[in-house]
Amino acid sequence: MANKWVYLFSEGNANMRELLGGKGANLAEMTSLGLPVPQGFTITTEACTQYYEDGREINEEIQGQINEYIGKMEEITGKKFGDLENPLLVSVRSGARASMPGMMDTILNLGLNEEVVEVIAKKSNNPRWAWDCYRRFIQMYSDVVMEVGKKYFEELIDEMKTKKGVTQDVELDADDLKELASQFKAEYKAKIGVDFPDDPKEQLMGAIKAVFRSWDNPRANVYRRDNDIPYSWGTAVNVQSMAFGNMGDDCGTGVAFTRDPATGEKKLMGEFLTNAQGEDVVAGVRTPMPIAQMAETFPEAFAQFQTVCKTLEDHYRDMQDMEFTVENKKLYMLQTRNGKRTAQAALKIACDLVDEGMRTEAEAVAMIDPRNLDTLLHPQFDAAALKAATPIGKGLGASPGAACGKVVFTAEDAEAWNAKGEKVVLVRLETSPEDITGMKASQGILTVRGGMTSHAAVVARGMGTCCVSGCGDINMDEANKKFTLAGKEFHEGDYISIDGSTGNIYDGVIPTVDATIAGEFGRIMSWADKYRKLKVRTNADTPADAKKARELGAEGIGLCRTEHMFFEEDRIAAFREMICSDTVEEREAALEKILPYQQGDFEALYEALEGNPVTIRFLDPPLHEFVPTEEADIEKLAAAQGKSVDTIKAIIASLHEFNPMMGHRGCRLAVTYPEIAKMQTKAVIRAAINVKKAHPDWTVKPEIMIPLVCEVKELKYVKKMVVETADAEIAAAGIELEYEVGTMIEIPRAALTADEIATEADFFCFGTNDLTQMTFGFSRDDAGKFLNAYYDAKIFENDPFAKLDQTGVGKLMETAIKLGKPVNNKLHVGICGEHGGDPSSVEFCHKIGLDYVSCSPFRVPIARLAAAQAAI
Ligand code: ADP
Ligand code: MG
Ligand code: MG
Numbered sequence: 001m002a003n004k005w006v007y008l009f010s011e012g013n014a015n016m017r018e019l020l021g022g023k024g025a026n027l028a029e030m031t032s033l034g035l036p037v038p039q040g041f042t043i044t045t046e047a048c049t050q051y052y053e054d055g056r057e058i059n060e061e062i063q064g065q066i067n068e069y070i071g072k073m074e075e076i077t078g079k080k081f082g083d084l085e086n087p088l089l090v091s092v093r094s095g096a097r098a099s100m101p102g103m104m105d106t107i108l109n110l111g112l113n114e115e116v117v118e119v120i121a122k123k124s125n126n127p128r129w130a131w132d133c134y135r136r137f138i139q140m141y142s143d144v145v146m147e148v149g150k151k152y153f154e155e156l157i158d159e160m161k162t163k164k165g166v167t168q169d170v171e172l173d174a175d176d177l178k179e180l181a182s183q184f185k186a187e188y189k190a191k192i193g194v195d196f197p198d199d200p201k202e203q204l205m206g207a208i209k210a211v212f213r214s215w216d217n218p219r220a221n222v223y224r225r226d227n228d229i230p231y232s233w234g235t236a237v238n239v240q241s242m243a244f245g246n247m248g249d250d251c252g253t254g255v256a257f258t259r260d261p262a263t264g265e266k267k268l269m270g271e272f273l274t275n276a277q278g279e280d281v282v283a284g285v286r287t288p289m290p291i292a293q294m295a296e297t298f299p300e301a302f303a304q305f306q307t308v309c310k311t312l313e314d315h316y317r318d319m320q321d322m323e324f325t326v327e328n329k330k331l332y333m334l335q336t337r338n339g340k341r342t343a344q345a346a347l348k349i350a351c352d353l354v355d356e357g358m359r360t361e362a363e364a365v366a367m368i369d370p371r372n373l374d375t376l377l378h379p380q381f382d383a384a385a386l387k388a389a390t391p392i393g394k395g396l397g398a399s400p401g402a403a404c405g406k407v408v409f410t411a412e413d414a415e416a417w418n419a420k421g422e423k424v425v426l427v428r429l430e431t432s433p434e435d436i437t438g439m440k441a442s443q444g445i446l447t448v449r450g451g452m453t454s455h456a457a458v459v460a461r462g463m464g465t466c467c468v469s470g471c472g473d474i475n476m477d478e479a480n481k482k483f484t485l486a487g488k489e490f491h492e493g494d495y496i497s498i499d500g501s502t503g504n505i506y507d508g509v510i511p512t513v514d515a516t517i518a519g520e521f522g523r524i525m526s527w528a529d530k531y532r533k534l535k536v537r538t539n540a541d542t543p544a545d546a547k548k549a550r551e552l553g554a555e556g557i558g559l560c561r562t563e564h565m566f567f568e569e570d571r572i573a574a575f576r577e578m579i580c581s582d583t584v585e586e587r588e589a590a591l592e593k594i595l596p597y598q599q600g601d602f603e604a605l606y607e608a609l610e611g612n613p614v615t616i617r618f619l620d621p622p623l624h625e626f627v628p629t630e631e632a633d634i635e636k637l638a639a640a641q642g643k644s645v646d647t648i649k650a651i652i653a654s655l656h657e658f659n660p661m662m663g664h665r666g667c668r669l670a671v672t673y674p675e676i677a678k679m680q681t682k683a684v685i686r687a688a689i690n691v692k693k694a695h696p697d698w699t700v701k702p703e704i705m706i707p708l709v710c711e712v713k714e715l716k717y718v719k720k721m722v723v724e725t726a727d728a729e730i731a732a733a734g735i736e737l738e739y740e741v742g743t744m745i746e747i748p749r750a751a752l753t754a755d756e757i758a759t760e761a762d763f764f765c766f767g768t769n770d771l772t773q774m775t776f777g778f779s780r781d782d783a784g785k786f787l788n789a790y791y792d793a794k795i796f797e798n799d800p801f802a803k804l805d806q807t808g809v810g811k812l813m814e815t816a817i818k819l820g821k822p823v824n825n826k827l828h829v830g831i832c833g834e835h836g837g838d839p840s841s842v843e844f845c846h847k848i849g850l851d852y853v854s855c856s857p858f859r860v861p862i863a864r865l866a867a868a869q870a871a872i
Contacts, residue, residue, distance in 0.1 A: 264348030403444025411438020558854020666708020768833025
């Protein structure tokens with residue numbers, strides 16, 4: 001049997017989201033729930049994939065089925081495409097499996113042409129509406145086909161408004177809109193080179209193609225990468241008969257949430273605009289009214305809508321985000337989905353749903369996107385400073401958080417300033433999808449126009465970036481990069497602070513403080529801890545980091561990098577002396593100066609960890625990273641060593657390496673300079689002994705980690721001197737102390753020979769940053785130069801340094817575990833690369849049987865939640 005590429009709404013259901021996309025599946029589900037949905041059909045995501053396989057063509061089989069379904073739709077609606085009696089007008093809407101807000105364009109009122117528009121103008125006795133529909137159709141269709149056409153059409157509209165002396169689109173009359181329609185068509189012909197299509201079927205195929213093509217536009221590609229959506233999924237296309245919100249004052253269109261997407265509070269939230277269509281509400285062109293006001297204007301439709309909200313929430317057992325239209329007082333549902341929400345709201349809603357008996361604790365844990373928690377862990381305004389400050393303006397608190405930074409006016413500037421290390425707040429009239437990368441580069445976003453569902457608000461919430469929208473008091477002059485608010489003129493680079501919870505705007509800098517886990521956050525995390533199997537440790541080099549991580553739930557340190565401890569003023573001098581020494585004795589003397597500092601560092605770490613495990617990695621980077629570069633420092637070192645400046649310079653020059661990352665580093669340093677490893681061993685063991693004496697009830701069991709091992713004999717060699725040194729220290733102290741010596745697995749050869757290495761190692765820790773670069777054979781410091789080209793060419797979908805490459809690097813990890821565990825049943829295994837805090841990588845670590853993940857302190861809650869989700 002031939003493939004089925006097309007489904008009527010009445011043929012699908014919510015479980016078919018892979019095939020029908022989220023929007024299509026939910027339109028089908030709403031249809032079967034008996035809700036008022038304008039009917040239509042969905043062309044599957046498989047058809048999109050097929051379109052790309054066929055070299056960006058819709059093949060005949062698919063075209064045939066589309067035509068067949070137009071016929072079915074004509075039967076259902078009793079209208080006909082291009083008909084002069086009763087014409088069928090449709091929307092063409094994209095809809096991927098995961099919602100991608102604003103990423104792909106919708107075309108409304110398709111099916112209109114010069115003849116049909118006259119027919120509907122006459123029949124409805126509403127020529128303004130008819131021409132408004134037509135000009136919108138040409139505009140949207142052209143924009144999609146031309147890909148970046150928006151601005152041309154907006155210019156034409158602005159010119160028309162100026163000519164007529166009006167400010168609002170709704171003030172344009174039928175003749176103006178008719179005039180605009182013909183200007184638009186001329187613009188289309190000028191840009192594309194052919195006439196604007198009149199045949200509805202040709203329009204429809206063109207539109208479907210454009211939606212398929214939009215799956216591959218740069219914005220969509222960036223969004224997918226940020227949100228872990230595979231390119232291979234494709235998008236579905238929904239063809240739906242139109243409901244008209246722009247027929248007059250008893251019509252309108254709106255969006256609403258069943259609970260507050262910013263706070264999670266259980267109350268209907270949303271916005272409504274009379275005599276409007278489609279994106280008008282979210283585009284921020286006119287400021288919409290709050291949904292509650294709809295009760296007065298459209299009492300019947302509003303009452304019905306409230307019932308629909310309850311039906312949908314009970315059905316999906318989650319907060320719903322809905323789009324609807326009222327045509328001549330009658331309600332039509334156009335979309336529903338589990339609403340995007342802030343992290344704060346997500347936690348509250350999950351807890352409330354448990355308390356309302358709608359969800360189990362495990363389901364509540366599974367509902368939270370771990371990546372979202374990030375925002376809660378970001379700083380908030382210092383409460384005292386905030387109280388003392390007076391807001392200079394107020395907008396809508398569209399996405400919570402605190403942002404403080406320098407004002408910039410364009411997305412490009414935001415990116416450029418951010419690249420220079422500046423913190424910026426992007427201030428715009430309104431944002432559009434093109435601004436996404438600039439929004440990402442900003443601490444916060446402030447817009448003059450737009451409501452809670454404006455583009456800026458939706459995208460900012462998705463990114464977890466603070467956003468204040470719709471501050472109409474701002475007098476904006478984008479062209480000259482300045483604005484005035486509360487009588488003050490702000491220029492590029494001036495400091496501003498915004499509060500995404502209250503919507504308050506402050507002049508200047510308001511200091512921020514770290515966040516804590518409490519309330520609903522605490523409840524969800526305690527549920528998560530019940531389910532997870534993986535332990536979560538942290539990468540911390542200082543007692544302060546360790547303490548923070550413990551507060552956030554870390555159960556130990558998985559990686560303490562000792563190298564930063566060498567950079568403090570006194571130590572670096574001693575360490576440089578060590579590097580420039582000629583004899584072992586001189587080296588030992590220099591290291592002897594560092595020992596007490598290092599011991600103190602470790603004591604403080606053990607104290608902070610209160611008996612939880614601490615893994616200390618021995619010196620890893622190449623020595624040239626420590627030598628002086630400034631002339632004055634070189635002279636100082638020469639004097640201290642009694643050597644000439646030239647001799648020192650020669651030593652420094654001799655440390656030069658072509659590929660330092662693959663050079664003289666890691667355990668290779670311990671082989672060539674055993675004194676360093678011995679000194680570090682003494683520091684670790686002496687610190688442990690002291691802390692154990694002070695706290696006899698704590699388990700103090702140092703884990704010494706040898707980096708960059710590629711061969712068992714190498715580990716054996718280094719381990720021998722560690723053990724001899726450690727045992728001598730322990731014997732001298734006359735105390736019992738257990739310790740472990742393990743290794744990082746970060747060179748492919750180590751993974752491949754893990755059965756040998758495991759005979760000498762008490763533990764493995766995957767250093768996936770190095771393991772990734774060694775496996776791919778490219779350096780994480782240089783990959784940025786070509787990775788973008790790899791994304792564009794679809795060779796890579798993600799940065800392998802951010803998201804673990806499960807296929808290659810993951811296979812090495814699995815291999816190492818499979819080889820290592822059988823030869824050493826005490827072997828414990830963890831991961832301490834950046835990936836330790838990435839949810840999908842955590843899930844993978846759970847799957848292949850790691851004992852723990854270790855990540856930076858602020859990612860600890862994310863890892864805890866991701867580990868629970870992997871286990872549920
Ligand atoms: P997005 O995925 O960007 O939200 P949609 O496909 O939901 O795009 O379309 C955007 C808007 O267009 C909808 O919110 C709705 O207002 C309007 N729209 C889409 N289809 C129809 C329709 N059949 N009738 C009336 N309005 C529609
Ligand atoms: Mg929508
Ligand atoms: Mg490493």
